[in-house]
Amino acid sequence: MEFEQQMVKKVEYVEQVIKAYMPDEAGLQKTVIDAMDYTMSAGGKRIRPVLMQSVYELFGGEEEYVEPFMAAIEMIHTYSLIHDDLPALDNDDYRRGRKTAHIVYGEAMAILAGDSLLNYAYETAAKAFSMVAEPICMEEKGVLDEDKIKLLLEEVNVRRSMERAMSVLTTKPGIYGMIGGQVADVELTGSRLSEEQLTYIYENKTGALIEASMLIGAILAGAKDTELDKVFKIASNVGMAFQIQDDILDETATFEELGKPVHSDEKNEKVTYVTIHGIDESKKVVERLSKEACSLLETIEGDCTFLKELILYLIHRKN
Numbered sequence: 653m654e655f656e657q658q659m660v661k662k663v664e665y666v667e668q669v670i671k672a673y674m675p676d677e678a679g680l681q682k683t684v685i686d687a688m689d690y691t692m693s694a695g696g697k698r699i700r701p702v703l704m705q706s707v708y709e710l711f712g713g714e715e716e717y718v719e720p721f722m723a724a725i726e727m728i729h730t731y732s733l734i735h736d737d738l739p740a741l742d743n744d745d746y747r748r749g750r751k752t753a754h755i756v757y758g759e760a761m762a763i764l765a766g767d768s769l770l771n772y773a774y775e776t777a778a779k780a781f782s783m784v785a786e787p788i789c790m791e792e793k794g795v796l797d798e799d800k801i802k803l804l805l806e807e808v809n810v811r812r813s814m815e816r817a818m819s820v821l822t823t824k825p826g827i828y829g830m831i832g833g834q835v836a837d838v839e840l841t842g843s844r845l846s847e848e849q850l851t852y853i854y855e856n857k858t859g860a861l862i863e864a865s866m867l868i869g870a871i872l873a874g875a876k877d878t879e880l881d882k883v884f885k886i887a888s889n890v891g892m893a894f895q896i897q898d899d900i901l902d903e904t905a906t907f908e909e910l911g912k913p914v915h916s917d918e919k920n921e922k923v924t925y926v927t928i929h930g931i932d933e934s935k936k937v938v939e940r941l942s943k944e945a946c947s948l949l950e951t952i953e954g955d956c957t958f959l960k961e962l963i964l965y966l967i968h969r970k971n
Contacts, residue, residue, distance in 0.1 A: 658958055707959070710956055847928070862887050883952075894966055942967045
C-alpha cells in the first residue's frame with residue numbers, strides 16, 4: 653500500500669479514537685466542552701498519535717490500551733495550540749484554516765478550554781488501566797501453576813509499562829518539557845538568541861511532545877531500555893527537523909497552505925533557525941536530521957517502512 657493511502661487510513665483511525673474519547677456536550681459546562689471539541693475537530697495532521705501508534709506497532713504492540721494515550725497526546729497538543737494562539741502569546745486569529753478558539757468563544761473560555769483539554773487528557777490516559785485485569789492475588793488464588801504465574805507476570809509488566817508511559821505523558825508537556833520551552837520562548841522573544849538557547853526552545857516547545865508520542869508507543873509495546881534510547885534519539889531529531897521546517901514554511905508558504913497567518917515569527921519578533929542560518933542552510937539541516945533519524949530507525953528490528961516514509965513526509969510537507 654502506498655504511503656499516502658496508509659497515512660489516510662491511520663489518520664481516519666486516529667479521528668475515530670479521538671471522537672470515542674471526547675466528552676459529551678451536555679450540562680452547565682457544555683460551552684467549554686463545545687470549545688474543546690471545536691478545536692479538536694479542526695483536523696490537522698495528527699502526527700503525534702500516528703507516531704505513537706506506528707512505533708507501538710513497530711515493537712509488536714497489538715492491544716487497544718494504546719488508544720487512550722493516543723487521544724490524550726492529541727488533547728495535550730491541541731490545548732497547547734489554544735493557549736499559543738491567545739493574545740498574550742502569539743495572538744493568532746486563525747488555526748487550521750478556521751478562527752481560533754479565543755476569537756469564537758472569547759479569551760476566558762479559550763483559556764478554560766485549554767485547561768480542560770490538558771486535564772481531560774490525563775483522565776483519558778488513565779482509562780487504559782481499566783482495560784487490563786488486576787494482577788492475580790496469590791492469597792485468593794492459592795498455589796499458582798505455571799500458566800497462572802506467566803499470566804501474573806504479563807499483567808504486572810503491562811501495568812508497569814502503563815505507569816511508565818503515564819510518567820512520560822505527565823512530564824514531557826510540563827516545565828521540564830513543552831512548557832519549559834514555551835517559557836524560554838516568551839522571555840527571549842525580541843532578544844538575540846544563542847544557538848544553545850534556540851536549541852533548548854525547539855527541543856522542548858516542539859520536540860517534547862514528539863518524543864513523548866514515540867516513547868509512549870515503544871514503552872507500551874514492551875521495548876527494552878536500549879531500544880528506548882534509540883527511539884528517543886530518533887524522536888529528538890524528528891522534533892528538531894519538524895520545528896525548523898515550520899520556520900521555513902512560515903517564510904515560504906501561503907495562508908491557504910498553512911491554514912494560519914504566515915510571517916508570524918517576524919511579526920512577533922521571534923528569532924528562528926531561518927533567521928540565524930537562512931532558508932537554504934535550514935533545509936539542509938532538516939534533511940540531515942531526518943536522514944539520521946531514518947538510519948537509526950533501520951537498526952531496530954521490525955518493519956519500519958511506514959515510519960521512514962512518515963519522517964521523510966515531514967521534511968517535504970507544505971503545511
